[in-house]
Amino acid sequence: xxxxxxxxxxxxxxxxxxxxxxxxxxxxxxxxxxxxxxxxxxxxxxxxxxxxxxxxxxxxxxxxxxxxxxxxxxxxxxxxxxxxxxxxxxxxxxxxxxxxxxxxxxxxxxxxx
Amino acid sequence: xxxxxxxxxxxxxxxxxxxxxxxxxxxxxxxxxxxxxxxxxxxxxxxxxxxxxxxxxxxxxxxxxxxxxxxxxxxxxxxxxxxxxxxxxxxxxxxxxxxxxxxxxxxxxx
Numbered sequence: 001x002x003x004x005x006x007x008x009x010x011x012x013x014x015x016x017x018x019x020x021x022x023x024x025x026x027x028x029x030x031x032x033x034x035x036x037x038x039x040x041x042x043x044x045x046x047x048x049x050x051x052x053x054x055x056x057x058x059x060x061x062x063x064x065x066x067x068x069x070x071x072x073x074x075x076x077x078x079x080x081x082x083x084x085x086x087x088x089x090x091x092x093x094x095x096x097x098x099x100x101x102x103x104x105x106x107x108x109x110x111x112x113x
Numbered sequence: 114x115x116x117x118x119x120x121x122x123x124x125x126x127x128x129x130x131x132x133x134x135x136x137x138x139x140x141x142x143x144x145x146x147x148x149x150x151x152x153x154x155x156x157x158x159x160x161x162x163x164x165x166x167x168x169x170x171x172x173x174x175x176x177x178x179x180x181x182x183x184x185x186x187x188x189x190x191x192x193x194x195x196x197x198x199x200x201x202x203x204x205x206x207x208x209x210x211x212x213x214x215x216x217x218x219x220x221x222x223x
Contacts, residue, residue, distance in 0.1 A: 004156075031209065035157075043157060043200075043213040056210055091156045099145070099209055104156030 002026045004105035006092050012111045013082055021077045021108045023092030032075045033093040033102060034067065036060070043091070049075065050098075082112045117201045122218045125191045133186040133217050135201030140181050143206045148175065148186050149213075150197040157200065157213070160186065196221045 005024045013019050025032050034046040047057040049067050066078045075094075079086055089109050093102040118136040125131040137146065147162040161168055161175045163184070168175045174187040188195055200216040 033210070035211075035213075042215060043151070043211075045210040045212065048209050056208060058210075093156070095209075099204060099206070101147075101159035101162070102157075102211060104158065107156050 004092055004094055004103050006090075006105040006108050008108060009106070010109045010111070012113065015084055015112055016081050019079050019082055019110065021079075021090050021092075021110070023075045023077070023094075023105055024073050025075055025092065025094030026096075026103055027073070029094035029096050029103070031055075031095045031098060031102075032067075032069070033095075034077045035091045035093065035104075036088040037091065037107075038085075038088040046077070079110075082110075084112050086110060087112045117203060117214055119199070119201055119214065119217045121215065122220065124220045124222065125188075127193060127221055127223050128190050131188040131191045131195070131219065131221075133188075133199050133201075133219065134183065135185070136183045137201070137203055138182045140203055141205065144203040145205075146175065146177060146181075146184050147202045147204055147211070148173070148199060149202060149211070150195075150199045151216070152194075152197045157211075160199070162204075191219075191221045193221050193223065195219065 007022045032049040037043045045058050047061045048055045064080045068076050089107040091107045092105045095102045148160040149157040151157045161173050163175045176185045198216040198218050
């Protein structure tokens with residue numbers, strides 16, 4: 001069964017450093033998403049992406065964040081200058097059509113020291 | 114964003130049915146009711162969704178009240194693998210994002 005994959009599974013970085021989290025969505029999916037979950041808290045929407053453009057973003061997704069689909073398979077989330085409060089599990093998701101079920105990856109645990 | 118209310122936790126024994134309730138009294142006519150679950154240390158996983166009629170799939174059944182102000186996710190025979198946090202989410206036609214609440218933590222005992 002096709003699945004969303006994410007790398008790395010765990011990323012440790014120093015505050016102020018840039019990180020790129022990578023995702024490979026399911027191959028025929030057209031809609032892509034990033035969510036995050038701070039330890040012990042709710043899953044929070046960050047951004048949705050379609051047709052090489054951001055369709056929607058949350059208040060969390062400020063100028064420090066960016067997303068890109070650099071080729072036909074990868075979907076990345078970049079955090080330019082990480083803060084301690086960016087420590088969380090980051091989940092990528094994809095879906096085949098608008099408002100259809102979203103398939104989530106296993107997540108990348110980001111630890112900012 | 115339309116809100117949902119779920120119990121914080123529920124318990125079940127293995128192989129028994131489980132009924133997970135969700136209240137959504139402010140639901141609008143075009144909101145779909147979605148259920149996702151999150152197993153320990155994993156990403157959320159789609160379970161089922163519906164609009165007005167009851168729905169069945171291989172994972173679960175969704176019973177929607179006639180006035181649509183509440184719904185119930187039914188796991189017909191709980192297994193240990195069903196232990197997870199279950200989220201009831203309303204999705205409207207204007208947005209594609211999922212708004213997760215705190216969900217119901219389901220414990221399944223052997």
